[in-house]
Structure formats: C-alpha cells, structure tokens
Amino acid sequence: MEWQYMGAPCWSCHLSGEVRPRYRPTFLYPGSTADSAINTHGMVDGVADGGWPATLARGLHDAWDTRLFTDLVITTRDEIIHAHKVILAAASPYFKGMLSAGLREGQTHTLVLEDVSGAILNTVLTYIYTGKATLTENNVQNVLTLADYFQIHSLKKLCCYYLKNHLVMETCLGVYEVATLHRCYDLAADALALACSLCSEVLLQPAFLTLQPETLLTLLKEPYLSVESEEELLKGIIRWTCKDPDKRKKWLPAFIEKIDLRFLNSQTIISWIASLEEKHLLSDDLRHILTPLDIDSYGTEDGSDDQEDSAKKIRHNSQEEVLLVMGGESNGRLLGNVECFALGYSSWRCSIPDAGVQHNDHNEHQFQVLPAMEKARAYCAVATHDNLVYILGGQTNSTFLASCECYRVLTNTWHQLCDLPAPVHGAAAAFLDGVLYFAGGKSHEKYENQLLVYDENNVSWVPRGPLSRGRGHFGMVALHGSLYAVGGICSYGGTSQVLSTCEKFDPGSDTWTPIAPLGQARAYLGVAVIHDKLYAIGGYDGSRWLSSVEKYDPLRDQWTSVSSMISARSSFGVTVSHGRIFCLGGFSGESNLNTVEKYNPRTNMWHCVQSMQLRRYGLVAATVNVPGSRRV
Template identity: 65%
Template sequence: MEGPCHSCSPTPTSPRLPTLARQQQEMVEGLSDQGWHVSLTRGIHEAWKSHLYTDLTIKTHDQVIYAHKVILAAASPYFRAMLSAGLVEGDTQTLVLKDVSGEVLDTVLNFIYTGQATLTDANVQDVFTLADYFQIHALKKLCCYHLKKHLCVSTCLSVYEVAALHRCQDLADAALALAASQCLHLLTHSSFLTAQPDTLLTLLSQPSLNVESEEELIEGIVNWASEDPEERQQWLPPLLEKLDIGVLDQKIKFQWLSLLEEKNLFKENLISIFKRNKDALIYDDRPNLKFRYNSLEEVLLVMAGESNGRLLRNTECFAIGYTSWRCSIPDASQPSYCRPHQLQVLPTMEHARAYCAAATYNNCVYILGGLTSESFLASCECYDTENNCWRGLADLPVPVHGASATFLDGVLYLAGGKSAQRYHADLWAYDDQREAWVSRCPMFASRGHLGIASLNGSIYAVGGVSCVGDTSQILASCEKYDPGSDTWMPIAPLGQARAYLGLAVLQDRLYAVGGYDGSKWLSSVEVYNPFRDQWTSVSSMISARSSFGITVSRGRIYCLGGFSGGSNLNTVEKYNPRTNTWHCVQSMQLRRYGLVAATVNVPGLP
C-alpha cells in the first residue's frame, strides 16, 4: 500500500487569534439550521399557491397560472434568459405558452417550488419534454427514473424515442435493450405499428433480437408499412437491408415479394435485396449489415493488475458453461449460421498496468491510465468484444493511477487519481468527435483510489485517499456531480472511511465494498439510498480485500481478486441483494491486485 504523500505542501495557517476571540468567531461561523431550507421552501410554495406577490402571468392553451419571476429565473436558465434580457415577456409580465397544457405546466412549476413532482404514465413524457425545454435537469432525471422503472413491452419504443430526442442515452439504451430482448412480442404489439422509421432502423441494427427467424421480422415490417403505404413504402428498402434475407429459401422470398405487391408496397429495388443468398451475406462488406443472434449472454472479464511482482497485460474470461476462467471468449465475428460456435483467444493490452480506471459501454471496455513499475501512465485503450481487439484512445491530460471512470448518457468520465506530484480533484469527459479530453468542474476534494459510479443521471464520487498537509488521509466524504449544471454537491459521508474500495450500482443503489481504512483491510459493505441521502450497512464479504475488481452481472455484485492485507487473492465472491448474502464462486487463474473487472455481452453458448 502507498505510504503518506510527501509531495503535498503544508497548508498556510492564519495568524493565531486570542483564545476568546477565536472561540467567538468559531461559534458565529459554525451556527446553522439544517432544516431551514425546508421551512423556506414551504413558505415559498404557500406564497405561490395563494398568489402572494406573484409578478408573472403564464397563459397556456387551457389555463392561466401565476408565478414569481425570481423563483423561475433561479430554477431555469430558460426563464432566466427570457425574463432578464429585456424581452416582451419581461416587460409585459406575461408569458404565453400556447402548445403547453396547464396541468403539465403546473406539475413542472410544483417541482420548481417544492422539488416534488407527481409523475404518471399519462403525463411523464409531456413533463419530460417541458423540463428539457426549460432546462430543468433535476426534473429530467426524475422523469428518466420514472420511465425506466415502468419500462415494458408496450412502452419501450416510445420511451426510446423520447429519451433519444432529449439526449438521455442511458434511458435510451435501457429501452432499446428491452425492445431487442422482447422483440418477438413487440412485433405483434400495437406500439410497433406507431414507431418512427429511425427507431425501427436502430432496433433492427441490434446484434441480438429475440426472434426465431428473419421471417418474423419481415412480417412485422410489412405490417408496419401497411399502416400507411404511401408514406412508409420508401422505408421498406433500408429496413429490409437490415435483415439477413439471404438465409431464406427462394420459394419463401418469392412469396414475400408477391405479398408486397398485393399490399401495394412493392418497389423494383426490393428485388435485389430478396435475390441475395447466404454466400453473399458472408462475404458482403456492407457496413450496415449486422450478424444477428437471438440471445446474448453476460460474461465476466478481469484485466490488468499485478501478480507476484509482475504487471499483467492479459485478460481472463468466465461465462456460463465454463468450468474455469479462460483466456478466450465466444467468437462474435461470424454469424451463427456460418459455422459452429467457437472460442477466440483474448488479445493482450498494449501496456501492462495496475491501478488503472475502467468503464464499460456498448460491450467495449475502456482502460485508462494506471502505473507501471517505472512510471505513471497517460495512455488509454479500449477492448472491443465484437472485433476481439484493442484500440488506442487519446492520452489522458495527466498521467495518473488510482483514478476512477464511468459512463453517463454515453459520455466517458474520469475523476481523481494520483500523479507524480499530487492527488487530483479533476473531472474529465472524453469528446469522441475531437478525440480529446475536456475539463469539467473539479470535485470538492482531491481523491485517489476512489469509487466512481453513475446513477439516475448523476455521477457519485465515494471515499478514496487524499493528502492533508504531509499526511495521507483516508476519506469518508462523498459528492455528487450534475452534468447539466456542471456542479458538484456534497452528499452523506460513508459510515466508515475507505480507499482502494469497490463501488457498484445495483437496483438504484450504490454499494461501497471493502477497501482499506488506513489501519486495516475491510470486508464491510455499505449501501447508499440516493432518495434518502443515507448509507446503511449490509452483510460483509467473506474475505477482507482492497484493490480488487468489481462488476455487476445478472443482478449480482462480483468482487474479484485484490489484496487481503496478508496476500494477493484470486478468489471471487458474489453478493445476492435479495438474500443479503455473499457466496464464493470459481476463482481466477492468477492472483492479482490493482485489477479491473467488467461485464460484457457475447453470443449465447449453444
């Protein structure tokens, strides 16, 4: 473990005050009423309901609503700009919103005044749209949470469209994944017939659709186009291009062409699509074609770390059907009808490293920074499961180890870490278009070997180690980042300070697992409820461990490897939140610490 940080400069101290004066100053500065904001909010809400001192009239198409300019301006950049820029609305004290329902606006205003919103299946999408228009990011998060909790076959496509429109990528991904996994039922549901063409193109581009054959997809597309032949006929070629029609029998292809002609959906360019055969599909290099599997399986990966004094570049994999951890993964590079299911060897990283940051998105694992035996690393790599290869990313702005990473709405974030000079509070976001790291608002505290995770539209930074004066200090403090306002805010501290911990998200809760508190290695686990801002203890791991890998698979938390305080580990434990128990599962091949773990999807084993 790392010792005290000697790179930190002593903090300057102010001149010593006389004892009594200093005590009086501390008494005055330290007084606070933690419940005052609740009282103030209640008073402002009562003033709004009774129209006391309201100075703005909002006219919707069916209601007239009164509000306070200063409250709306404080809550919404939209209102702030409109009411303070000398526009007509500011001068006349009236705002006209013709396309807005008074009931929906009242829900939004009630959230502004109280922080609470009554969301239902009937109003949530309209509230979502208005919250995005008014740039009220906290309300958007609540809408995302409500929609995700109520996702089902009947709503998944409409939720995907709303989430994609409002740039809520995490919600869009969840809705699309449900649509793919329930595709057979979705094809016969009325919601499929009202989906937008771009939505169907995206759905059909997924590598895994739970259907028995391509014919079921063709039937769904034909039924969709038949709802409005004149408008939707133009979308048939690009939609059918997404299917593996070449695997169908020639007689069946002819029957489908005849049906299209019968329904007035036939176009000449459809003939070339239906004439393709299986061999053409195998060797065709069209970028839009996706090899499809009707099931995907979650597999566990561990990579990087140190073992017996040697830094590692290799990756180990464990999947259902494996009797042990292997350095191979199911082959996703060929469609299932081309040849029997096979395994492929996992390639090694370019750089051996330990204490790197890792994040997973779209079945790609991103490895960032870390350390070698000689230096800290700025290099970043990405493992693509579909192509079974590593590719490079832009280097980090600063070589660091002990940083942590997560994805939020499709954006990769990296926080904290330790460089050769100091611990960092920096937050960086990766810009895919520019292939560069962009600075965001730094954390309140400098932290290394912390936990970072995204939950309900926010990023949480938990625990870690920092430097106070010349001394390293293990942290219990935690904070939350809002990307909409680019700000951090403190949240409830951990019950026990911990660094080198694991942090996982499961069932809308954060789990802080294990770590090191400065004197002992921990097996204890705390769970955070974001709606109550509260940490509580749950069952401890079987073994104390720090610097381990952590990931979630099939509703369980997996903790892999690490350091127990006496030895390096290759053991693996999983946590069942329903029974609040830990179980030992198959151990890894190598003992390793300072590693990372990830869960990715691969084609299901036969």
C-alpha cells in the same frame, strides 16, 4: 496521538512517505456538519441546520398556494397560474434568461404557454417550489418535455428514473423515441435493450405501428434481436409500412437491406416479392434487393464460401453476460492478461465464447483466446459501453501511464485511444448518457481534481467542471443522470487523508455538489450500482482493511450499512452481472487474493464463487455481453 504511516497497498503512495495528519477531536455543535469546528475565538464555524431547506420549501409552497407576493401570471391552454419570478429564475435558466433580459415577459409580468396544459405546468411548478412531483404513466412524458424545455435538469432526471423503472414491452420503443428526443441517452439505451430482448413480442404491439422510421431502422441495425427468424422482421416492417403505405413505402429498401436475406430460402423471397407487388409496395430498388441470386450464394443448399460468409454482418438471437478481469499485480509481477468467466465454465479461463462460430451442437462450447492488453498496468480506470471496455491510465512497476486502450468484444481485439493529458493512476471512469468521463487520480505532483470527457469526433480529452477536491483511489459511477464520486484519498497539508466525503456531478450545470458522507472513510474501495442504489464496498481506512459495505439511496441522500463481505479486501475489481455485485481479487491486508464473492441485494447475503486463476490486486473488472448462436 499521531497515526502511523498509511501503508497503502499502492506502491506510489507508499514510497512517497505520506502520513496521516495528527488526530484532533472535533466538537460538533448540535445541528452542525462534520466540517464544523470551534475556531480560536470560541465561535462555531460552518453551522448548518439540516431541516431548514424543508422549512423554506414549505413556506414557499404556502406563498404560491395563497398567491402571496406573486408577480407573474402564466396563461396555459386551459388555466391561468400565478407564480414568483425570482423562484422560477432560481430554478430554471430558461426563466432566468427570459425574465432578466428585458424581454416582454419580464416587463409585463405575463407569460403565455398556449401548448402546455395547466395540469402539466402545475406538476412542474410543484416540483420547483417543493422538490416533489407526482408522476404517472399518463403525464411523465409531457413533464419530461417541459422539464427539458425549461432546463430543469433535476426534474428531467427524475422523469428518466420513473420511466426506467416502468419500462414495459408494450411501450419501450416509444420511450426510446422520447428519451432520444430529450437527449436522455442512458434511458434510451435501456429502452432499446428491452426492445431487442423482447423483439418478437414488440413487433406485434399496436405501438410498433406508430414508430418513427428512424427508430425502426435503429432496431434493425442491432446485432442482437430476439426473433425466431429474419422473416419475422420482414413481416413486421411490412405491417408497419401497410399502416400508411403512401408515406412509408420509400423506407422499405433501407429496412430490407438490414435484413440478412441469406437465411431466407429463394422460394420464401419469391413469395414475398409477389406479396409486395400485390400490395403496390414493390419499387425497382426494392426488387433489385430482393431478387434472389443463385441459390448457392445464400449458403443454404451447398457449402458456401466460409470467408465470404464471415465477412457479412451476422445477427444473433441470444446473448449472455460474461465477467472479465484485467491487469493488476501478482507477486510483484505486472499483469496485462485477461481472464473470463461465463455460463458453463467450470473455472476462469483466458478465453471467451466465440461470437462468430456457428454452433451445430448447442452443448459444445467454442472459444477464442483473449488477447492481453497492449500495456500491462495496475490501478487503471475502467468503463464499459456497447460491449466496449475502456482501460485508462494506471501504473507500471516504475511509472504512471497516460495511455488508454479499448477492448472490442465482437472482434476480440484491443486498440489504442488517444493519451490522457497527463499520466495518472488511481483515477475513475464512467459512462453517462453515452459519454465517457474520466476523473481524479494521482499524478507525479498531486492528487488531481480534473474531470475530462472523451471527444470521439476530435479524438481528444475535453475538460469539464472539476471535482471539489483532488482525490485518487476512489469510486465513480453514473446513477440517475449524475456522476457520483465516493471516498478515496486526498492530500491535506502535505499528508494523505482517507476520505468519507462524496459528491455528485450534474452535467447540466457542469458542477459538483456534496452529498451525504460515508459512515466509514475508505479508499481503494469498490463502487457499484444495482437496483438504483449505490454501494461502497470494502477498501482501506488508513489503518484497517475493510469488509464493511454501505448502500446509498440517492432519493433520500442517505447511506445505510448492509451485510459485510466474507473477506476484507482493498484494490479489488468490482462489476455487476445477473443482478449480483461481484468483488474479485484484491489485497486482504495479509496476502493477495484470487477469491471471488458475489452479493445478492434482494437477500442481503454474500456468497463465494469460483476463484480466479491468478492472485491479483490493483485489477479492474467488467461485464460484457457475448452474442450467442448465429441467426439460422
């Protein structure tokens, strides 16, 4: 039989007249994958035994345990360990370069690692031979250091996963330092965010006194810190300085410049000057910073100039998550406007809580109007980072777009980025370790397999390892140090095919590798990450609009079905807020939607929430933090 036209909700795919290929039942040989098939000679192509990697790993581990055919002796600080050169070279570019480049280690079959303990190296080698590592709070940072040194990226990601799930207030800034040192920027961001949200408690921890000065400076630069007053920060940095005053007092001027002295009255500052002088910490530079100006300049006794006050940096002691939806189409009209939903809103609005307003009455909400995008668009890619929302590519009613723009929450403004190399729609974007990635999409000629990285320094897009196949209208997210591309549409033999295939990108090797396929082929879907699991939600399978949802466990490489959405939908916005997945708008197969539903992964239930003002599909959604009340 022959399938009907896809009838995809994207006008460009629909107008191209693309059809699905004829259905051909495929015989799967026992143990084979979905790609296996009987060829014209009756032979089975592409047979794969899913259990063989585990069998091989057991054999290698047994050979290592019994020292069978070992040809490398590693001397550590407290132990001598035997290993196989070919296994280490296959697992680590570090070992491959050392053992194959004619160096002494390769010729003498010996390797000396004087600064490494035998226990830590054994943990790393166990992972190399078996893919398993026993991580604890006592060894994980040392294992991370060695994994980074040996360039074993998968073990490095496993250590980051452990640390992220064991972040605690007492050690979060120490984890931040380790993560920054080893370029684990997503872990560093999570650790710093926890420190900001629990800053009052963090300042009192013994570990705070051991921080590097650069870490403390980074903390003080944050616009949001959960402390009662700026004086609390001043007390903390002086405690840190007094731990080793001879070496640390030179940092005091830089630290105190990051404290907003306008919110300390003159008597308090005079008292601190006397205290610092008594402790022999008051340098001339520091005295100049702390010496009170005329009391009016602090704005504490009489009305200071509002314009001057607003021009200075404001620190906030609270923040709240808000949802944004942007772009899309509604009844044939292309949209560039933005809607927002925040705590205390009774409905969606085209305004956002004003971060710069001083709230005298905490029950009184102050808002500022959300500006529209500079270019109305649908089917664009979206990514968020540091309260910036990036909108990339997309389509209008008549053409595709290469333009990109960015929304800044703190200034409530849009600004242009450099254009993509070519106009595309139905692409996907995500941040991984602080870097913006852009992948796939459909151009005028084909479904693209490009992967691009945005280079902020040179204001350009840099190509990276391409997807294994071109795909559009798919989902892409970052999880455990990798990018995951899920579902979508590709071109096969001149026709379009909805995909169940998924793949994972390793930035260390710059390559994509296949992972377990979806149970249901789907395009125009929503993809989200929550609680270290990946969710593929709704979409369109070529003939039906879907409400089904699948959950992916990256540690088991396995998809499982969870509760379906209340309504089938495709081409909708998806974002995560307050531990829930929100699905917004889209197309049901019969009409455009303005309904919103949220999923609670702990109860495995969907709930309806406030509907948007406009029915829209081909939209994008984002969650950002709006700073709360100003430091007083």
